[in-house]
Structures are given as C-alpha cells and as structure tokens.
Amino acid sequence: MARDPACLFCRIVAGTTPAEFLYRDEHTAVLRDVRPQAPFHALVIPVEHVRTLDDLREEHAALVAELVLRAVTLAREHGLAEGYRLVWNCGADAGQSVWHIHLHVLGGRALAWPPG
Amino acid sequence: MARDPACLFCRIVAGTTPAEFLYRDEHTAVLRDVRPQAPFHALVIPVEHVRTLDDLREEHAALVAELVLRAVTLAREHGLAEGYRLVWNCGADAGQSVWHIHLHVLGGRALAWPPG
Numbered sequence: 001m002a003r004d005p006a007c008l009f010c011r012i013v014a015g016t017t018p019a020e021f022l023y024r025d026e027h028t029a030v031l032r033d034v035r036p037q038a039p040f041h042a043l044v045i046p047v048e049h050v051r052t053l054d055d056l057r058e059e060h061a062a063l064v065a066e067l068v069l070r071a072v073t074l075a076r077e078h079g080l081a082e083g084y085r086l087v088w089n090c091g092a093d094a095g096q097s098v099w100h101i102h103l104h105v106l107g108g109r110a111l112a113w114p115p116g
Numbered sequence: 117m118a119r120d121p122a123c124l125f126c127r128i129v130a131g132t133t134p135a136e137f138l139y140r141d142e143h144t145a146v147l148r149d150v151r152p153q154a155p156f157h158a159l160v161i162p163v164e165h166v167r168t169l170d171d172l173r174e175e176h177a178a179l180v181a182e183l184v185l186r187a188v189t190l191a192r193e194h195g196l197a198e199g200y201r202l203v204w205n206c207g208a209d210a211g212q213s214v215w216h217i218h219l220h221v222l223g224g225r226a227l228a229w230p231p232g
Contacts, residue, residue: 037230053188053202064184065177068204072169075206083207086169087231090191091199094227104231111210111232114153115203115222 002049009100013047027063028070039108040078044071050101053090071105080107087115118165125216129163143179144186155224156194160187166217169206187221196223203231 003010011017013029022042023030033041044067050056056064068086075084084107089096095116119126127133129145138158139146149157160183166172172180184202191200200223205212211232 053184053200054192056185056188058185061181061185062177065181068169068180068184069172069174069177072172072206076170080209081207083205083209083212084169085206085210085232086202086204088202089199089227090188090201091197093196093199093223093225094201095229096199106231107209109209111205113211113232115220115231116201116227116229 001047004049004051004100007049007100008098009045009102010049013045023070023074028066030070030074033104038106038111040080040084040106042074042078042105043102044074044105045100045102051099052096053088053101056101067101067103071103074105075107078107083107083111085111085115117163120165120167120216123165123216124214125161125218126165129161139186139190144182146186146190149220154222154227156196156200156222158190158194158221159218160190160221161216161218167215168212169204169217172217183217183219187219190221191223194223199223199227201227201231 012019019031029045031043071086087104128135135147145161147159149159162179187202203220
C-alpha cells in the first residue's frame with residue numbers, strides 16, 4: 001500500500017503523528033477537521049496515500065465506494081438528520097491543503113449556496 | 117431499476133423531459149447545472165432513482181464508485197487542470213433541491229472556503 005512519510009495523513013494513519021480517530025478500519029479512517037466550518041466537520045480519508053482525486057483510477061473503485069459509504073454512515077451515526085454536505089477538493093482552485101485525498105462531511109447548520 | 121415518474125432526473129434519463137447530456141451510459145449520466153455557480157458546473161447522476169445519499173447502502177457500492185470516477189474523468193476531459201470541487205448535498209440543511217442524488221462538479225475558478 002502506498003505511503004508517503006512526508007504526508008500528514010499518512011503519518012496520522014501510521015500512528016507517528018497523534019490524532020483522534022472517529023473511526024478506523026483497514027482501508028479508511030475518520031478524523032475531525034482541525035479548522036471546523038460547521039458544528040460537525042469530519043474528514044474521511046483512505047489509509048492508502050492517494051495524492052489527489054485526479055490520481056483515482058478504476059482500481060480504486062472499491063476504495064472510493066468505501067469512503068463515500070463511510071461518510072454516509074458517519075452522518076447517520078452523528079445524528080445529521082436535517083442533512084449534510086460532502087465535499088472533495090482537488091487541486092489549487094479548490095484550495096486542497098493536504099495532498100492526501102480527504103472527503104469533508106459538514107453538517108449541523110444550514111449550508112449556503114454556492115459551495116465556495 | 118428504481119424509477120420515479122415524478123422525479124425530474126428520472127424523466128430526463130428516460131427521455132420524457134429534454135436535456136443535453138455531457139455523457140450517458142447504462143448507469144450514469146452527466147448534465148449541465150441549469151444555475152451554474154462556476155465556469156464549469158455539471159451534475160453526475162445515477163440512472164437509477166436514489167432519493168438521497170442517506171438511501172445509499174452496500175449494494176450501491178459499484179454505482180457510487182462509477183459516479184465519482186465519472187466526475188474525475190469529466191474534470192480531466194474538460195481541462196480542469198487547476199482543480200475542481202465535488203459536492204454532494206443531502207437533505208434540507210444542505211439545500212438539496214432535486215430528490216435524486218447528483219454529484220456537483222465545479223471548476224474553472226478559485227473556489228472559496230467554507231464550502232457554503
């Protein structure tokens with residue numbers, strides 16, 4: 001499995017940088033966003049290092065589904081019954097800040113439009 | 117395959133309401149957003165009627181992956197090399213307006229934070 005020792009999220013899933021996990025399994029992990037933009041704001045990340053969405057290929061299909069279904073389950077478990085938004089940033093125009101893909105799950109307030 | 121004749125996106129994929137497709141296959145379709153929020157703004161939808169993200173289950177894993185990988189391919193084909201944002205709204209708090217899941221693909225400008 002790809003790992004990048006210079007990557008913050010790779011270090012977190014490897015345990016060399018401490019973080020609180022909301023969830024963890026063999027393929028995915030969930031962290032709280034350190035700069036929350038809503039009452040609930042978590043990040044669903046793959047354990048495997050995938051730099052950007054643009055690096056995803058057919059071979060990642062099962063992983064992609066696991067990430068999204070984990071986000072849906074997370075929202076349900078955290079009582080986001082009024083709704084939530086999933087956001088995936090790719091590259092500079094989207095403001096991607098950590099170069100290891102992370103699916104934002106935001107909820108607990110009304111979210112405005114446009115989404116940035 | 118689930119269809120809802122009262123659903124706008126079901127009517128569009130059935131051909132009973134006209135729309136321009138950017139892409140179409142057996143499981144997925146891509147439409148332009150009729151109220152674009154960025155120079156490029158498309159919607160990746162399943163042909164199957166899925167009302168909200170919260171209705172997704174393990175049985176939808178392959179479909180979920182197809183939708184996301186289609187969005188990534190779409191961004192590449194449309195030259196969004198500077199980046200793009202994928203957004204999925206679920207429910208009232210997120211402002212979901214059509215009750216058939218649709219993955220927003222926004223690009224062609226710098227996107228602000230927070231995402232709504």
